[in-house]
Amino acid sequence: MAAQVVDFDMALDSLSQSIAAKLGVDRALVKKLEQLEIDSEALVPFVHISTNVNVPISNGYGTYLSPRQTSWWRTFHGNAAITAPNDGTSWTIVAIDVVQNKTIFSGNGLVVGQKIPFSYKTGFNIQIKVDAQCSNPQENTTLVIHLDGDA
Structure with missing residues (x-):
């Protein structure tokens, strides 16, 4: 056959x-x-984002989860930077879009003021999860990450 x-x-x-x-x-x-x-992208007006993400840190680790929002397949270009705490610690940070399960930005050994550039195309919705780990495993603080960018 x-x-x-x-x-x-x-x-x-x-x-x-x-x-x-x-x-x-x-x-x-x-x-x-x-x-x-x-x-x-043509239907939705230009958007500038300048906001802080506060990540509660307990025993050197913390997570932030944003509400789910409609993002209309926008592409965001910008920077993320740690603004606090300014105590000499370094950080490992990973930000993901949980809707698409894709990394938005990440960095290791980050210190206050160091910028992490990113460019990310969303889907129809976005929900951001930020995981942060401190170089000091006993750290109990609030990690502040400033996001600045355009879509």
């Missing part, structure tokens, strides 16, 4: 069409959604 040759892309497209049909999604709707993503 001869083996049947199947074009993977055609099979995947056929499967996608079958799933879309069951969900009631047609090509016209998909095109509109794709165009919405393309046009979203």
Whole structure:
């Protein structure tokens, strides 16, 4: 018996069409959604962000979780910088978008005033989680990270 040759892309497209049909999604709707993503940056006005994120630190470690917000597929360009505490400690910081499970910015050995540049394209929604670890495992304080950028 001869083996049947199947074009993977055609099979995947056929499967996608079958799933879309069951969900009631047609090509016209998909095109509109794709165009919405393309046009979203033009539809939503320019935004400047300048805010502090306060991360409570207990025994050298802390986490901050923002509320979930609509972000309209915006791209944010900016910097993050530690502004406090100014006690000579260094920090490891990781900020992720929990909606997309992607890293926004991260840094190791960071000190007060050191900037972490970032550029991040959001999805329709964003929720930011910041994990911070201090070089001093006994540190109990509030880590203040200043975010400054444009979208």
